[in-house]
Amino acid sequence: MEDGPVVLGVNRTQDASICLMHGSQVVYAIQKERLTRRKHHWGKLDDFRNAYVPHLPDLGKPIDILVECYSSDSEIKNFPAYEQEMAETLKFAPGCRRKRISHHLAHVYSVFHPSPFEEAAVMIIDGQGSPVSEFTEKWSGSDRVPPDWREVSSFYQADRGRIECIGKQLWDRNERCLVGLGMFYFLLTQAVFPGEGNEGKVMGLAPHGDPNALGLPPLQVDGPQVTIPGCWMEILRDRSRFRYAADDASRFADSANLSAAGQRAFEEAVLEVARWLHAQTGAENLCFAGGTGLNCSTNDRLLRETPFQRVFIPPAPSDAGTSLGCAVYGLTEVGGMRCDYRWENDYLGPEPRLSDIESVLNGADDFVVEHIEQPADLCGRIADLLSDSKVVALYRGRSEFGPRALGHRSILGDPRHGYVRDWINARVKEREWFRPLAPVVLLERADEFFDIRRPSPFMQFAAPVWPKAAGTIPAVTHVDCTARLQTVGEQDDPFLRALLKAFEARTGVPVVLNTSFNRKEEPIVETPAQALESFRRTPMHALAMPPYLVRKRIEPEPITPVG
Numbered sequence: 001m002e003d004g005p006v007v008l009g010v011n012r013t014q015d016a017s018i019c020l021m022h023g024s025q026v027v028y029a030i031q032k033e034r035l036t037r038r039k040h041h042w043g044k045l046d047d048f049r050n051a052y053v054p055h056l057p058d059l060g061k062p063i064d065i066l067v068e069c070y071s072s073d074s075e076i077k078n079f080p081a082y083e084q085e086m087a088e089t090l091k092f093a094p095g096c097r098r099k100r101i102s103h104h105l106a107h108v109y110s111v112f113h114p115s116p117f118e119e120a121a122v123m124i125i126d127g128q129g130s131p132v133s134e135f136t137e138k139w140s141g142s143d144r145v146p147p148d149w150r151e152v153s154s155f156y157q158a159d160r161g162r163i164e165c166i167g168k169q170l171w172d173r174n175e176r177c178l179v180g181l182g183m184f185y186f187l188l189t190q191a192v193f194p195g196e197g198n199e200g201k202v203m204g205l206a207p208h209g210d211p212n213a214l215g216l217p218p219l220q221v222d223g224p225q226v227t228i229p230g231c232w233m234e235i236l237r238d239r240s241r242f243r244y245a246a247d248d249a250s251r252f253a254d255s256a257n258l259s260a261a262g263q264r265a266f267e268e269a270v271l272e273v274a275r276w277l278h279a280q281t282g283a284e285n286l287c288f289a290g291g292t293g294l295n296c297s298t299n300d301r302l303l304r305e306t307p308f309q310r311v312f313i314p315p316a317p318s319d320a321g322t323s324l325g326c327a328v329y330g331l332t333e334v335g336g337m338r339c340d341y342r343w344e345n346d347y348l349g350p351e352p353r354l355s356d357i358e359s360v361l362n363g364a365d366d367f368v369v370e371h372i373e374q375p376a377d378l379c380g381r382i383a384d385l386l387s388d389s390k391v392v393a394l395y396r397g398r399s400e401f402g403p404r405a406l407g408h409r410s411i412l413g414d415p416r417h418g419y420v421r422d423w424i425n426a427r428v429k430e431r432e433w434f435r436p437l438a439p440v441v442l443l444e445r446a447d448e449f450f451d452i453r454r455p456s457p458f459m460q461f462a463a464p465v466w467p468k469a470a471g472t473i474p475a476v477t478h479v480d481c482t483a484r485l486q487t488v489g490e491q492d493d494p495f496l497r498a499l500l501k502a503f504e505a506r507t508g509v510p511v512v513l514n515t516s517f518n519r520k521e522e523p524i525v526e527t528p529a530q531a532l533e534s535f536r537r538t539p540m541h542a543l544a545m546p547p548y549l550v551r552k553r554i555e556p557e558p559i560t561p562v563g
Contacts, residue, residue, distance in 0.1 A: 005064035005335045009326030013071035016043035017323040024340035029348040029401045031320045034526040040196045048089040062093035067330035069106040072128050072150045101136045103129030104154040110325030111289040112158045114343035115312040121283040122156035126290035127182040139165040152180030157281045167224045187236045188262035192255045204435050206263035207480035209256030216261045219269040223276045267298045274306045284309040293317030296462040296484045315346035315458040316402035349399030357528045368551045383502035386414050389559045390541035395531040404459040405516035407496040409524045413513035419561045421475035428538045430520040439476035442500050442510040443489035459486040
């Protein structure tokens with residue numbers, strides 16, 4: 001472990017999370033949902049007592065710096081009780097320094113300092129952040145607005161020595177006049193799918209619709225200010241018409257058309273705002289965070305259709321990532337140290353122990369467990385299974401912090417057969433048929449299949465699939481002939497590269513289908529026990545938990561085309 005203070009960053013709001021750093025090294029960062037098994041679990045009292053301390057290592061060590069962030073929800077009212085809980089569950093070093101920072105500022109520190117840039121423009125867009133009264137950053141407009149107004153987007157010019165806020169959009173809390181891109185996409189999602197965290201469903205459904213069918217106008221954009229026209233507000237309230245229903249063709253058409261219109265309006269408005277930000281800063285580089293940073297179709301257009309030369313979006317741009325931002329703020333602004341951490345991979349969860357893997361496998365009599373010591377041999381066995389249209393779960397190493405499975409908590413399949421995608425959606429994930437699955441590809445071969453000339457290690461960009469390639473990899477090609485791809489370069493995960501090469505040796509295709517290792521309405525698996533139980537309760541054919549390959553004694557039926 002390197003020299004430097006022990007820093008704990010805590011996100012107390014939606015997608016609650018913590019990040020522990022020692023100097024510039026991330027010891028781990030993890031979302032609360034991975035421990036409690038409740039998706040998008042919010043921060044609540046007793047999180048440290050019940051969720052974090054019992055399950056995470058190193059929280060018993062003295063903490064030198066503690067930084068927390070809240071948002072606009074009511075949890076801030078419980079601040080004294082949170083203080084008491086931490087005093088009872090954590091150890092603080094003598095002279096421990098503590099700070100509470102506002103929501104968008106935490107986003108900024110989660111995206112700029114871990115980026116590869118020495119200077120950049122920074123764009124933060126989410127639903128709503130802190131009220132003006134809670135801002136812990138300097139912004140010239142704060143004195144001119146009521147203290148209970150809330151930030152919905154924030155814009156910055158940053159270098160390694162300074163971060164300057166150059167603009168914000170605020171919401172006056174008038175429920176009849178919602179504003180901002182984050183609120184717009186939230187309303188769009190609520191009109192089509194109930195519950196939390198369904199924005200990805202809207203993005204996947206949009207290509208199945210006609211964006212012109214409903215005659216809806218663009219959003220109104222004036223510099224950084226985005227407002228929602230009245231006709232949009234009226235139609236978004238008509239949830240009985242646009243609520244998705246798989247067995248109703250007319251309802252499907254309406255929900256797809258609304259999703260298509262909303263996705264287009266969102267994309268065009270984001271591009272306008274980004275062009276304004278470039279005009280203000282002249283920056284070549286853009287850092288983008290906030291929940292809207294997960295919209296992969298928009299992200300690809302930011303690269304192609306704005307003056308920015310490079311765009312960095314972290315693997316966890318949503319509220320979960322703010323715990324890492326809090327820790328980075330603590331290191332740099334409270335501790336006075338330079339942050340040398342760069343977000344080069346997203347494997348930030350605690351390292352699982354081999355003893356825990358072996359413990360859950362002992363006595364699992366419904367499985368055949370094979371010990372395969374050499375990683376190359378295990379990759380070969382996985383590739384054999386995949387090329388035989390088998391579906392393999394992969395559990396290895398530290399888990400991904402963000403919502404994308406990047407080869408450590410993944411379900412893998414053969415991308416050459418569309419029926420493999422359909423089987424995974426229907427039988428394993430038990431979700432909507434239109435949901436796309438992602439490709440993972442060797443970086444040096446990516447441009448043979450995708451219109452992309454840059455690394456995409458975090459699955460944050462939806463790139464076009466070349467028409468000829470679409471016929472080769474239909475299981476990972478969406479209906480609009482795009483794919484949310486992950487590239488694996490020479491400096492990236494060696495096991496994943498070896499697996500891709502093994503699959504290529506058998507099929508000629510250096511691409512594998514990849515989706516997150518979880519069941520319906522379940523967070524991505526975190527522990528060996530969760531991985532084994534998820535495998536047991538689904539019809540997947542094998543589970544790789546190095547150095548073990550696990551098969552079922554009663555082999556699931558093979559995947560075959562329907563009809």
